[in-house]
Amino acid sequence: MMLKIPSSMISIGVMANICVQTLAFTPNLSKPIFQGLGQHNYGDDMTATALFAKIGVIFGTSTGSTETVASLIAEEFGPDAEGPLDIDDLAESSDSLRGAFDKYDALIVGTPTWNTGADTERSGTSWDEIYYGNMQDLNLSGKKVGVFGLGDQISYGENYADASGELHDVFQTLGCQMMGYTSQDGYEHEASKAIRGDLFCGLLCDEVNQDDLTASRVEKWVDQLKQEGILDGASVAIREEIPSSVDVDSVTPEIPSDGMRALEEENAKLRAMLEDNSKLLDRVLKQESDGISIGQADFTPHYNANTKVTMWTSSDGRSCYYSNGSPSSP
Numbered sequence: 001m002m003l004k005i006p007s008s009m010i011s012i013g014v015m016a017n018i019c020v021q022t023l024a025f026t027p028n029l030s031k032p033i034f035q036g037l038g039q040h041n042y043g044d045d046m047t048a049t050a051l052f053a054k055i056g057v058i059f060g061t062s063t064g065s066t067e068t069v070a071s072l073i074a075e076e077f078g079p080d081a082e083g084p085l086d087i088d089d090l091a092e093s094s095d096s097l098r099g100a101f102d103k104y105d106a107l108i109v110g111t112p113t114w115n116t117g118a119d120t121e122r123s124g125t126s127w128d129e130i131y132y133g134n135m136q137d138l139n140l141s142g143k144k145v146g147v148f149g150l151g152d153q154i155s156y157g158e159n160y161a162d163a164s165g166e167l168h169d170v171f172q173t174l175g176c177q178m179m180g181y182t183s184q185d186g187y188e189h190e191a192s193k194a195i196r197g198d199l200f201c202g203l204l205c206d207e208v209n210q211d212d213l214t215a216s217r218v219e220k221w222v223d224q225l226k227q228e229g230i231l232d233g234a235s236v237a238i239r240e241e242i243p244s245s246v247d248v249d250s251v252t253p254e255i256p257s258d259g260m261r262a263l264e265e266e267n268a269k270l271r272a273m274l275e276d277n278s279k280l281l282d283r284v285l286k287q288e289s290d291g292i293s294i295g296q297a298d299f300t301p302h303y304n305a306n307t308k309v310t311m312w313t314s315s316d317g318r319s320c321y322y323s324n325g326s327p328s329s330p
């Protein structure tokens with residue numbers, strides 16, 4: 001039996017797309033957000049349009065431990081993250097590097113530490129070749145970045161995970177918003193170039209001596225990053241996964257009528273949200289054409305001195321946009 005999904009439901013993805021694109025090209029509205037729209041599952045093969053932030057998980061490795069931890073981190077984030085991606089592949093050309101780094105709103109980057117004799121470029125991976133070369137041409141300003149590193153805190157206790165500190169500093173110097181600093185408690189190192197203040201510059205793992213702690217450390221760190229807002233304020237990714245028709249026999253024996261009702265209710269909610277945003281856009285455009293500054297209307301500014309960007313949130317908390325500079329900037 002074929003169940004046709006009403007075209008009005010499919011059009012949600014298209015409407016969202018149009019709305020997002022309209023907003024994206026509106027002056028002063030560079031990053032529209034539809035917060036609160038997540039992924040909606042109605043069965044094995046029916047996933048409604050999902051709007052969510054995107055994180056890229058990127059690692060370097062020599063013997064595989066950093067890749068293992070990168071996979072755990074990507075799994076822990078679930079659909080919000082893509083990867084893990086090997087920096088050896090991305091570093092092959094400046095285009096592939098730029099493509100990968102531009103694609104994501106936030107990055108999780110990881111490295112092992114090798115080559116104790118050197119002060120810099122000691123990851124033993126392609127990170128070393130791009131830090132002071134191709135990476136310097138990337139525009140990463142304001143991107144949220146969390147660093148993780150692998151090392152051996154017993155055999156290399158004086159240099160535990162040193163390369164993570166360099167990874168951190170390169171991204172920070174490029175203007176990234178660094179997050180995910182962690183406590184040194186529970187480690188036995190004597191020194192590390194990955195310490196900033198009293199904290200490690202990110203998540204440090206030790207697959208040689210403390211592999212039993214890795215999974216819980218990853219879980220806790222991903223939670224911490226979410227609390228620090230790694231998923232907030234990201235641009236919108238749209239997945240159009242609603243099939244135009246569903247062969248019910250191939251999905252489940254039958255789609256219960258309350259499943260259809262849930263779809264219809266969700267559809268109505270999404271439509272209302274998009275209409276709200278569309279009205280909001282009209283209002284903002286009118287205010288702009290009337291010469292009224294957005295900041296004087298229903299939006300509250302939140303200035304981030306680190307990124308020098310102001311986030312404006314609507315009074316109902318359902319919409320926001322960004323502008324460069326402080327609220328008082330012309």
Ligand SMILES: Cc1cc2nc3c(=O)[nH]c(=O)nc-3n(C[C@H](O)[C@H](O)[C@H](O)COP(=O)(O)O)c2cc1C
Pocket residue numbers: 060061062063064065066067111112113114115116150151152153156159160161162207208
């Ligand atoms: C020759 C050699 C040098 C190393 N140097 C360091 C070091 O300076 N600091 C550190 O914390 N770990 C050091 N390690 C340990 C590695 O960083 C650790 O085994 C890590 O898990 C390797 O990650 P990977 O499998 O992703 O390459 C070294 C290991 C070897 C074999």
